[in-house]
Amino acid sequence: MLDLALDSMNKHARIVICGAVSQYGKKPTGITGTLNLMSQAARMEGFSVWDYRNQYPEAVRTISRWIEAGKVKRKFYIAEPFERCPEHLANLLKGINVGKM
Known part of the structure; x- marks a missing residue:
């Protein structure tokens, strides 16, 4: 899902990281769309309800x-x-x- 978002984001997009239940118990994987983040001048930011x-x-x-x-x-x-x-x-x-x- 993240890769799809990174492929279609707008310039200066803000990607919010939250709710990773689907990743529990799985081997961590890296992000493959970092070039898209850079070329779109986008950013990724974590979100925690505890904040x-x-x-x-x-x-x-x-x-x-x-x-x-x-x-x-x-x-x-x-x-x-x-x-x-x-x-x-x-x-x-x-x-x-x-x-x-």
């Missing part, structure tokens, strides 16, 4: 209002039975489920 932890209470209030107003839809993935937890965890890391598990 904004002091804003968490207000975010919960705001998002709760959006959910109540129907502006945000939630999806849940119920994984049963409990005995299949190892399989469900593997599916989570593969990105098979949609929404909150």
Whole structure:
């Protein structure tokens, strides 16, 4: 996915790095599109929710209002039975489920 983004980004693009669950348990690989980053004068920047932890209470209030107003839809993935937890965890890391598990 990252390689596709690097191939089609605009001049002065900003690539945000976040949510790497799909990479858990895999051998790390390098970025192949660094020439594109340079030629497009783009940058990549990591993002961590922990950098904004002091804003968490207000975010919960705001998002709760959006959910109540129907502006945000939630999806849940119920994984049963409990005995299949190892399989469900593997599916989570593969990105098979949609929404909150």
